[in-house]
Amino acid sequence: MQVRTRVIVPLEFPDGYHTTAEVITFTGLADGKEHLALALGDVAEAGVPLVRMHSECMTGDVFGSQRCDCGPQLREAVEQIAETGGYLLYLRQEGRGIGLYAKLDAYALQDLGMDTYEANRALGHGDDERDYTAAAQMLQALGAPTVDLLTNNPDKSRQLRDLGVEVRAVRRTGVHASPVNVRYLQAKVTHTQHTIDLAPAS
Ligand SMILES: Nc1nc2c(ncn2[C@@H]2O[C@H](COP(=O)(O)OP(=O)(O)OP(=O)(O)O)[C@@H](O)[C@H]2O)c(=O)[nH]1
Numbered sequence: 001m002q003v004r005t006r007v008i009v010p011l012e013f014p015d016g017y018h019t020t021a022e023v024i025t026f027t028g029l030a031d032g033k034e035h036l037a038l039a040l041g042d043v044a045e046a047g048v049p050l051v052r053m054h055s056e057c058m059t060g061d062v063f064g065s066q067r068c069d070c071g072p073q074l075r076e077a078v079e080q081i082a083e084t085g086g087y088l089l090y091l092r093q094e095g096r097g098i099g100l101y102a103k104l105d106a107y108a109l110q111d112l113g114m115d116t117y118e119a120n121r122a123l124g125h126g127d128d129e130r131d132y133t134a135a136a137q138m139l140q141a142l143g144a145p146t147v148d149l150l151t152n153n154p155d156k157s158r159q160l161r162d163l164g165v166e167v168r169a170v171r172r173t174g175v176h177a178s179p180v181n182v183r184y185l186q187a188k189v190t191h192t193q194h195t196i197d198l199a200p201a202s
């Protein structure tokens, strides 16, 4: 696999924050999907780049859904990476890998009382079907064998290390809790040991 195109894109968020990204596409990624890398800040100056592997969430990233905290996490990651220098990998893994329609089916089951993992299983899916092989390939194509990773999800660093990427440090990403998403965040803490500080769910 290799880099296919690099193109400069000015970014401006609804709160007025703006920066410039180099948007990078690839050929030959393992799963054939159109994953993107955004190079932000001064990557060369950073030495070891700060990297976030952000899984696509159309409802949160695009429409501002309050059911999760993906939108604010994405906005925060762009700013942190731009300050440090690094890459945001925007991975086409909607719904933890089960797809958009299945995620919305899972939301409907959560509205009947299931938690986010029970709902996946009721639909015949695994708890988390994401595989980070393509992300490791993107880092290799970018010439980044060692990274600092921005995440609260221990599975991301575990998988990346197993794929041969050196994760020098893990930096925690922000938690954007609200009354609407707190049960979802609590399930991540209980079930997948996310490093999120939350008051006990009421
Ligand atoms: N199946 C399913 N997917 C969900 C649900 N809520 C959010 N998602 C998806 O979960 C993914 C969230 O990804 P990330 O932002 O990488 O979150 P994370 O795995 O908690 O890891 P960090 O944010 O790095 O700590 C996105 O693909 C969302 O679409 C849900 O209730 N069910």
Ligand SMILES: [Zn+2]
Pocket: 057, 059, 060, 061, 068, 069, 070, 071
């Ligand atoms: Zn989301």
